[in-house]
Amino acid sequence: MLDVTPKSLPHTPGVGYKAQHFSDIMADAGPVGWLEIHAENYMGMGGRPLAQLRALSEKFPFSVHGVGLSIGGEGRLDADHLARLKTLCDWLNPASFSEHLAWSTHESAFLNDLLPLPYTQATVKRVADHIDEVQTTLGRQMLLENPSSYLAFAESDMSETDFLAEIAARTGCGLLLDVNNVFVSATNLGYSPQGYIDAYPLDHVGEIHLGGHDEDEDEHGAPLLIDSHGAEVVDPVWALLDYTLAKSGPKPLLIEWDTDVPEWAVLVEETRRADAALAQMQAAV
Numbered sequence: 001m002l003d004v005t006p007k008s009l010p011h012t013p014g015v016g017y018k019a020q021h022f023s024d025i026m027a028d029a030g031p032v033g034w035l036e037i038h039a040e041n042y043m044g045m046g047g048r049p050l051a052q053l054r055a056l057s058e059k060f061p062f063s064v065h066g067v068g069l070s071i072g073g074e075g076r077l078d079a080d081h082l083a084r085l086k087t088l089c090d091w092l093n094p095a096s097f098s099e100h101l102a103w104s105t106h107e108s109a110f111l112n113d114l115l116p117l118p119y120t121q122a123t124v125k126r127v128a129d130h131i132d133e134v135q136t137t138l139g140r141q142m143l144l145e146n147p148s149s150y151l152a153f154a155e156s157d158m159s160e161t162d163f164l165a166e167i168a169a170r171t172g173c174g175l176l177l178d179v180n181n182v183f184v185s186a187t188n189l190g191y192s193p194q195g196y197i198d199a200y201p202l203d204h205v206g207e208i209h210l211g212g213h214d215e216d217e218d219e220h221g222a223p224l225l226i227d228s229h230g231a232e233v234v235d236p237v238w239a240l241l242d243y244t245l246a247k248s249g250p251k252p253l254l255i256e257w258d259t260d261v262p263e264w265a266v267l268v269e270e271t272r273r274a275d276a277a278l279a280q281m282q283a284a285v
Helices: 019-027 047-057 080-090 121-138 162-173 177-187 193-199 237-250 264-283
Strands: 013-016 034-036 063-067 098-102 102-106 108-114 143-145 174-179 203-210 212-218 223-225 253-256
Touching: 013 264, 019 047, 019 264, 034 162, 047 102, 063 212, 080 162, 098 203, 102 174, 102 237, 121 162, 143 237, 162 174, 174 177, 177 193, 177 203, 177 212, 177 237, 203 237, 237 264, 253 264
Parallel strands: 013 034, 013 253, 034 063, 063 098, 098 143, 143 174, 174 203, 203 253
Antiparallel strands: 102 108, 212 223
16 A cells, blocks of 8 residues: 655755765754655665664654656666665655656666656656556655756647646656756746746645756857756745745755765755745745
């Protein structure tokens, strides 16, 4: 039977856990109320990383974020990968598990990237079938994350928000709303990020993510944003978070910082800003 609420993440800021911050987190986590790990970093057996993870799990709820299942891939899910993911989730018992709306495998090759999908009924069926398999195998609900987009497919016959709503309705999965991805995609593809949030099925959201991005230009000189998770969250993304929270109510908020990882104090400042956004929303209710 699908356990849709094995635990619950608090409606507080969380951060993506990095091993260099272990001592700082154990000593004083500040406003951080939960932690996220990338599943693929903890699928081995034993050693210091798992020992540290066990110690942290006694103090914090965890979210496990997968990056390698290739939920949107045309082939079958990797049975060995899924089995190792189940082993991790069984012993850690995270409050949340999520994956990307993307594909990253072709036949036997792993492409080390999160590649986009056309939004069609054929894609709905494939993604829904894969999510059903994941949720059945893990015995828990999965959250599906909206991508950062750099192109749109001509064959798409529905919007991204309608696609996500249909997937959630078919599978019972939840959604992970990455607000930075919304801002990146809206800038790159020329639509309103607020309009995207207006159309998004917010009732299904189990986590909200925030991260930094890099700024570039395309060959025509138009802005091109790259989702990098390597910098502070910019002011327009914080403003989009405020817009989102006013509609969704409080949610668990994750600060993602995966490249050029800073000192713990820098992450704490980002979480303080996330905490202030939550407090501002609740004061306005």
